[in-house]
Amino acid sequence: MVLRRCIRAFSSAAATRPFRLAVVGSGPAGFYTTHRLLKEVDHVKIDVYDSLPVPHGLVRFGVAPDHPEVKNVMTTFDRVAEDDRFRFLGNVNIGPSSESAEKGTVSVQELKQHYDAIVFSYGASEDRHLGVPNEEVYGVESARAFVAWYNGLPQFDNLKLPLDETDTAVVIGQGNVALDVARVLLSPIDTLRKTDITEYALETLSKSKIRHVHVVGRRGPLQAAFTSKELREQMNLPNVAFKADKEWIKSEIEAAQPLLSKNRPLKRMMGILEKGSTVSTTSADRSWSLEFLRSPVEILTDTNRTRVQGIRYELNQLTGGPLGAAKAIGTGQFEDRACGLVLRSIGYKSLPLDGVPFDSRQGLVPNRYGKILDSEGQEVPGMYTAGWLKRGPTGVIVSTMTDAYETADTIVEDIKEARPMLNDDLDKDGADGLKGIFKSRGIRPVSYVDWKRIEAAEFAAGEKLGKPREKFTKVEDMLAVLQ
Template sequence: MATPQRVAVVGAGPAGFYTSDFLLQAGFEVDLFDALPTPFGLVRAGVAPDHPKIKRVTRAYERTARHPAFRFFGGVQLGTDVQREELLERYHAVVYAFGTSTDNRLGIPGEDRPGSHAATEFVAWYNGHPEHADREFDLSARRAVVIGNGNVAIDVARMLVLDPEEIAPTDTANHAIDALAQARVQEVVVLGRRGPAQAAFTNPELLELGELRRADVIVDPADVELDPHSAAWLASDAADQTHRRNVEILWEYAGREPLGKSHRVSLRFLRSPLEILGDADDAVAGLRVGVNRLEPDGRGGLRAVATGAEETIDCGLVLRSIGYRGVPLPGIPFDERRGLIRNDGGRVIRDDGAPATGEYAVGWIKRGPSGVIGTNKKDAHETVDLIVADRDAGRLGVPEPATCDGDEVAAWLAERVPHLVGWDGWRTIDAHERALGEPHSRPRVKLVRVPEMLEIAHGTPTRG
């Protein structure tokens, strides 16, 4: 019987786990890597803490991890601890599943003022990501503006106005629970550059705003009036039921009488940020926005066009949520314009336009930050189908990896990363966090610093 071929999957988020599962089903042995000692990617560090049901998807990933041909190696940074070429020397294929970890910028004056941040950083902070746990956000302003019309924008707005009693029983990082409880933000304005019909919210996320304990949702009826282009687009096959339902929900909000709650979330459309204004100390004091109209873009869609009218929104905090970008790593072909690994359906494409033998991409670093968690399952299936096709055609492991023995690879990694965390180490961290949360009726109390994670995982103090 032929020895199974071995694949390295880099990135232990949803895309990495779905890819691992399909590879195991196809007869491969799989080593799943992550830069952190903890798996699950944005399920752990991106999903809003008050959405525990969404996090139950990790149960499927845990089943994958129990497969005898699966191994997890946490705390391994590609490009620092190990190099791309070294993985290709030891695996028949390498799949990049490390996501898009940075944000798009607005490119407007004042964007770097104190009080202006990427929503990605804020989300990572309240979720306890080790790289952001020590960040500080001044939440003393009465009004915050969130720029963007996707689910992350809604999550951020909701977290800013949740009642402390709603946050306390979640797995929000302790430092964020304390800071959000003391926050003085009373209004969050969520801005979209296009209209309500083009908003990227999912229906459940938008509906959830209307159930907030201490915040009214404010929508100006004039903002929900559709221009002729949007009305035609919404009635066409180009729009889906999610867009149509979003408009219905927004009309329902526009017809509500505010209940006089202590906080409010205002949804505004057809506004583009032009400049983040500052006060005498250079901190954020306001946002200058342009008013837009929509015109056909010539490709079946609608684009926002400035009307020349402008407004100023007084605020002391600005969070931009206008999409994610990948970070290029040495030797991996990268599309700078899109912020993704250059690929064709999952096959990595070299600079000369030819497929890179044995290299693949999956998830957001392949297609961009789109869809929900489950979208990655279909995406992973697509990439694994290519890997299987290449295996069956004899295109994997050419030339044969110099060292592909599993024990030798594990020994090499242990030498490179002395504090390597395997699946058992993660389970120890997981049990520790759950035990910390149990007395407080919380799902867990997250460890937010890597040295502490390593001490728990290995059962001994870690130095150096």
């Protein structure tokens, strides 16, 4: 044990073999954790796994196509990947042990044999449901699926939406994702053409009959979760009027003045809201609205329950404190509104993974500063988490970076203090030790060099269309580039 502690000593000079770390998930959390560790620990070797052949998680598949500046973080990730202690293994799903053999998956148990530590940063790949009658009918979708569809996440290219069958869409939720989808639904098609939105989405959106988008929240304007930038963009959409009960919004803002004077970002946002759309309601042929104090209680359908025809809300009132603490309480009054498309944007959801503690109530991996805790609250040696899986599916890339750095610092501290890691009695060889498993399960790992080849093909395809890139939307097409 004493000898092990010496081997684990922090200085690279004292290390007789590399410290092997696996990272599960190559989104911002995985990359920023890696970035910090490569900087802080000389003798670390990091293998970053992703179930998809392409890296960067929601930067590629979540961030809106008309926000190219946000995607610039990919160049930071490219620089991380240049370090020869880094290896990317795309197209390797880390999943349940029971599915390992048949589904070309590697289990956590198998990973543990070859690494000193594992960071789980696989994000949130599901969405939350409203739990109201008829939610499953045609025309009700998650914003997550809609975003995945226009951003080209594999297996979403066949998503069916009634975009050419109705002029009214409702988005349930008032966060930035809700505004992203409202903006994409109402943006001029020629604006979208210049982005990396998928061609099939462009084709479908060019035939869309959606003219009115209602963005609905259960609480009031002061509790809305979107930020000023997204709200301003929405207000500035060409030829789109903003409709809302502006007098009521004004009175809510006035009543909150003492609080707003202490909260500059919120004050700025309320200013944008109060000023409202610059487009006059009469000249615009499209509109969007913010509807407050409404909770959906039922999706209204045709008699055969084949499609959406409307939505029933219970009207709410607020109670229990100012701003974020205010709670929406149903009044027992109801309202029916017609619409042909409902997109629920009430949050993403992480899923548990075999062999990793999970708090189902909170929907995250329990942890202390990124170190995973078991059901008794004890630290699990060598197991860490970062990003949306660690703190729940909220927050932008910058907050994910801060949180990933915290996890990396915890790992650095544990290495420095020679704390126990995974199977300390085994010698670790990282992904090299998994080659047999890859071969027997037909898994073809994709390296970062491979990814850059896929990306070059996407740039070339995009150039022909006057777009920054045209994404491959099928795994087999991505892999075909490498053959």
